[in-house]
Structure formats: structure tokens, C-alpha cells
Amino acid sequence: LNAQTLIARRRDGLGHTRDEIAWLVRGATDGGLPDYQLAAWLMAAYLNPLSPEETAWLTLEMAASGRRIELDGLPKPWVDKHSTGGVGDKTTIVLLPLLAACGLTMVKMSGRGLGITGGTIDKLESVPGFRLDLSPEEMKAQAERIGLALTGQTPALAPADKTLYALRDATATVDSIPLIVSSILSKKIAGGAETVVLDVKAGSGAFMPTAEAAEKLAGALVATGQLAGLRVEAAITDMSQPLGRAIGNALEVEEARDLLRGKATGATTARLRELCLHLAGLTLWACGNASSTETGRETAERALASGAAAERARLWFEAQGADFEVRLPQAPVRREILAEVDGWIGEIDARAVGESAVRLGAGRASKEDAVDPRVGLEIHAPVGARVRRGEPLATIHAASHSAAEETAALLAKSIAVKDGPVREVPVVLLSPVPA
């Protein structure tokens, strides 16, 4: 095997053997293959995409390129949940304690945000004391004790993916379905999961702009998962408008906390609640803990209503060094956006809202940026809601008056009020139906 031959095969659209993929991943892991050869291969793989088999091999070899979190001895099933990312997506913070309260073992690695896509690690870092650097051993011990654990990504897991992802980011080769799929699933396998439930977002605030594109990605994730020995279920969900009420780190933790405590009353949080219950039902069914997604959903509703989910969240925060009831950091300036006319919400452009949040400091434009945990936005009425002149549409939480004013001007353009009724957008667009 040599690098030029391997690159030439990809370049010419010829297939790779498993040995070739393994050799490539080994070279990416131990530095035996220089960056420029990996980059050329990645561009060739972007333009001549990997087959499903090749994608599964790449997934398995990347998963095996570092340590694996060993969950032996923990109650099965071992489940992970993954979202392809969007604006206001705090689902993980709700689902982890909710599903643990329903009897699943939830062990999860999360990432940081980039651009308009938020990251669970940034969100939880806004909670004073929350530790997000658990070792594999700490993860396992905590999951054994309370059924769930969450940590930031460790270079010890799937290091080949880390190398390849950094190169993809620098070489305009991120948007390749087989490369996306293998990156996502390799980390899930290395993280110990056997079943993975995927929330594939579609819309202006998501990586995939349309439901059709999201379905294609979801199909590839499910098929590759199958070839790699992983049970994968995927739902396509709406990201044309932000998810839930809050966008911004502490604000999103606050909303998740409200939902877990049963204090979620607004019309925007209702959509978040709907998504969480849907994904919980899907997960319980996929794990064999419910005979259908509906009965799974009922189990999850009971865990919310009984306070079992909130109790599990309390244990979780405590286990990772924080207090579930802690006062979260707050921005010094608040500014409301009011409806200027009576009407119906016609559009809340998720991308534009996400960009406003980044400008406020809630997200990062480039990887080196810091985020301000306090700032962000609240959206009070979803698309389709009836609003009257003078009612608040959104609240800006800013570090300064000038930032608030700048955002107010941007945001007013992202929320359209129509003079006739507008259809509500379901939060779940497509979901697997149990046979």
C-alpha cells in the first residue's frame, strides 16, 4: 500500500478495500500520512463519495483508532442521542435525565458550538461548577450510579476522526454525506453506544436546508449504522424556526430546567417539549423498552409529570459538580421586540436568529472565540401564532445597550408578521414508524 495509489483510486472513483481504509485511518492516527495526502484523499472522497460499505469501514476503523468507553456491567441498552445541530437545540439537556428516569443508560459525549449551531458543552458550562471533563472511568462509574453521564469530547476517543475533521474543516470537504456519517457514528461507537437515536434537523438553521436533504443524510446514517453493527433510528425535525424559546447558553439551560420541572408554559417551549417527548418515545421503542413509540412517549410523559425526570436531573447536576437550582448568569441588558401590527407569525428565520445570537456573543464565529454565557434571545411566539400589536415577540439579553439595539434591528427583520392566518409548522417532520 502507498498513499499515491490509494489517492489515485479514490480520484478515479475506484473502490477501496477494508485494508486500504484501515491503512488510511492508521496513517491519520499516528501521523504516518502527511496532512496534504489526507487532504487530497478527502477532496477525492468528496467528489467521488464513499460507498455504504466503505463508509461503514471508515466508521469502524475510526472508532477503533483510540480508546473505547467500556460499559460492560452497566444495565443495557446503552443509548446515545445525537442531533445534527441547530439554533436553540437544548434537547440533550432534557432527554438525558428524562430517558435515564425511564430506565435507559445514557452515556454521551457532546461538542462545542460553531457558527449558528450551538453546543451542549457551551450551554452546560454556563452552569457554575458543572464539570465536563469526565474520564472514561468517571463516565462509567457515574452512569452505574445514576444512569447518565455527559462529557466533552476527549482526544482519546476516535482520534482519527479528530484529525480528519480538522482537515475537512480547512479544506471545504465537510459537506460530504459519507464523511459526515462516519464522523458521527465513529464517535458514538467509541463512546460505547449500541443504539443511537438521531435528530436530523432540516431548515435554514440546520446543516441540511430541506427535509429531502435531511432524509438523505438520515438514510445514510441508518444504513451505515446497520453495516457497522449499530442500531440507528433517525427522525427529521424542523429547524426552519429556532427550537423552543431560548437561544443562548444560560437561557437554554433555564428553558430545559423549566421543562424538566414542569414549568414550561410558553408556545415556543411547547414545541421543544413535543420534540423531547417524541424522541424519548422513539428511543424507548428503539431500545425495546416500549412496544411502540406511543407507549414510549406515555412513559416519558409520566416521568416528566411525576418529577422523576427533574429528580434525575438534580442527581446529574450534583454528580458533575453543580446545583440544579443554582442561579444562572444573567445579561445586564434586556430589550423587548414588540409586534407593530396585529397578525400571525409568518416566519422566524432560524439562520438569521442564530446569526443575531452569535453577534450578541452567545456563539462563536471561529473556533478560537469565547462565548458569553449570559447573552441570547427569547422567542415568545412560534410560526402560526396569533399576535396583537404591542405584544412581545422576542426578548434580547445583551451585554450592552448598543449590542441590544443592533440586535433589535436585525431581529425585527427576521420575524415576519402576516395579516392572514399562517399554518403552524410541526416540529417532527418525519419519523420512523414501528413495523
Added chain:
Amino acid sequence: LNAQTLIARRRDGLGHTRDEIAWLVRGATDGGLPDYQLAAWLMAAYLNPLSPEETAWLTLEMAASGRRIELDGLPKPWVDKHSTGGVGDKTTIVLLPLLAACGLTMVKMSGRGLGITGGTIDKLESVPGFRLDLSPEEMKAQAERIGLALTGQTPALAPADKTLYALRDATATVDSIPLIVSSILSKKIAGGAETVVLDVKAGSGAFMPTAEAAEKLAGALVATGQLAGLRVEAAITDMSQPLGRAIGNALEVEEARDLLRGKATGATTARLRELCLHLAGLTLWACGNASSTETGRETAERALASGAAAERARLWFEAQGADFEVRLPQAPVRREILAEVDGWIGEIDARAVGESAVRLGAGRASKEDAVDPRVGLEIHAPVGARVRRGEPLATIHAASHSAAEETAALLAKSIAVKDGPVREVPVVLLSPVPA
């Protein structure tokens, strides 16, 4: 401008502006663009080839990335000659003094050989004392004095091409016509040429296996040259059998010397002579020093016959520290291959002969290898020649008896003797016809 956007444009088959190409070349020259981004761009450019305009811009920007040999004050036209490389191609060593004797100013940079393709620098290094590290100033001064100068490639000229070529070599992106064209022509422009005559080889011993493929490359060279302000003329010539009698460094200098002295008698050297006279005629016509290729050729024939070309070669060798009459290094072992039957030469596979020469030590398998100046092969009868049993077909010049025996076995398989007449292969396959 940023690298990811530029790479994405190439990836998606969108065009570049001249500014974008200039930015890329600057990044390759000063190291501002990391190798992995250049490599991804090169693979994208391989799969979505540059347009003729983009190729001309890349050529001009690479030519401008370093110093340029300034020939101001030297008699015009300033001419360069380039071959795409083959087996036994010592044309440059003949043409430079021949054309200088016909009144042209010949200033040339040559390269080393790699694989079956020989390099003029390796060949002239077999001549004791021959200096091949002339500075741009020395080049100009010598050309002023005697009308010709030749040197090895200097990193000062077209450094961006050096960087990109090394990356192409490592990333399986060499075989792209626009990238080949810009690499060749950028060095010609940086070398001071205004007119370039190209010898594009076709056949098993060449980069382009067929005349059609060679024609495509030649067409791109001519078109890009035109866009870049360079007069380019290209002939397609045969490389299905080795060119001339000798393959191997000192042996090829010997053959070139024989031809210049008028002592070229063999049937294989006759093909080399024919090619040299054809290219000389084409060059003199392209430069406006002859009204047609035919009258140009006659001028060149007179320069050979009168001894003017040999005299110019004597001055050239002397100017660069060597003696035209010097005894060249000789291999200790000679071994002849004799015809085993009466017949006609049906094939002499240039690639196989080239590979035999590399194994003898005349060429290098990888860039780091050294070459043995003494060793190589002589081919005594070209394709189509009548041979009788016991007549010598080839002579092996080897460093040892075992190497000679090994080569004899290989070579016997590369030369086919047929029992019926075989058509001779013209050395010039296609050439521009003056309008």
C-alpha cells in the same frame, strides 16, 4: 479571499478570478497557504480542470512568483525548447548548439530524470567538469558571448511551481493537462523565453501513451501559451520506441556528440538526426528566421555539415567548464544481444527499454537515487529494419556481469523480430504546418 471559499469554488466547478489565482500562488510561494489546503485545491482542480484562461493566469502568476532571467540586450528572438520526456531523448544537447549556430539565442533550464524519463542535467553531468549551476547572471553573460547557456533548475525561478509540483507528485494530481501546461510554461517564461518549441512525445515511453493524448496536451500548451503572451509551437513525435541509439547518460552525450560531428551513421541515430533537423526547422520558422520549416531545416543541415554546430558545441562545453573532446566514463562490462533469427524488427518497447536502463543504474526509481553515468543500452536497429541472424540488435553497458545478464534477459523480451516486413515508424507524427 479565504482558502476554504477558494477550494469550495474549485470543488464545485465554479471559476476563479485572476485575483484568486494570484492569491493562491502567493500563498504557495510564501507558505501562507498550508500544504493541506493546496493539496485539496489541487485534487479539486484535477477533477474540475482549470479553464484555458485560468491556466494562463496560473502560468503567469507562477512565472512571476520568483526571479526572471532578464535577457534584455541579447539578440532576439529568445528561444527555449522543451520535451515532455522519453527514453533516449538527448535532443536538447544537439539542438542548443545547432540553433545557436543558426543565429538564435538559446537559454535553457533543464531537469533531472525520474523513472524511465531521462534528464538533460543527468546526461551532461556525465561529462567531466561540466558546470550546471549557472546563476541567472552567468546565463545571460554566456548567452551574450556564445549564443547559448544551459543550467539546472534553480529554486529562484517559479518557486510556486516547485511547491505545487512537489505536492502534485505526492497527491496523485500530476496527470492534469492544465496543471502540466502551467508548470511547463511558467518555467519557460521565468527563464526569459518568448518563443517555445515543444516536442510532445507519444508512445509507451512517454507521459502520453497515444498521439491523440499528446495532441490534446500540445493543443493546450499552444492555446495557453497564446493567452499568456508566449509563442508556442508543438510537434508530436514518436516515443513508442527509444529515440536514437543510446539510452544512458554518457552514452547519450556520446551519440549527441557523434551527430554534431557528422559521425552519425547508424539507422537508430538517423531517427534522432531527423527529429533534430525537424525541430530546428520548426524553431527557425517559429522565430521568423526562416520563411518555412523547410528552409529552416536546410539552414540547420548546413550548420551541421559545415561544422558550425560542432564548433558551437565546443564553445558551449568550454564555457561551462568541460572539454567537448573529453573521454566519457565507460561501463566495465559490455554484452551484445544478437538476432536469433532473420526478420524485421517488429517492436522495441520504449517503456521496457527505459525500465531496463533504470535497473542498470542509468535512471532513478525515486528522486533520492543516484545515477551511474557509465551504464545504459545501445539499440542498433529501429522498428522496420531488416536484420539477419547473429547481427547485433543491442549492446548492454553494465556495471557488472550479473547486471548485464539480468538486462539481457529483460531486453530480449522487449525487442520483437517478425518474419515479415514491418512498416517503419516516422519519428515526427504531427507538426504544425506554416500557413
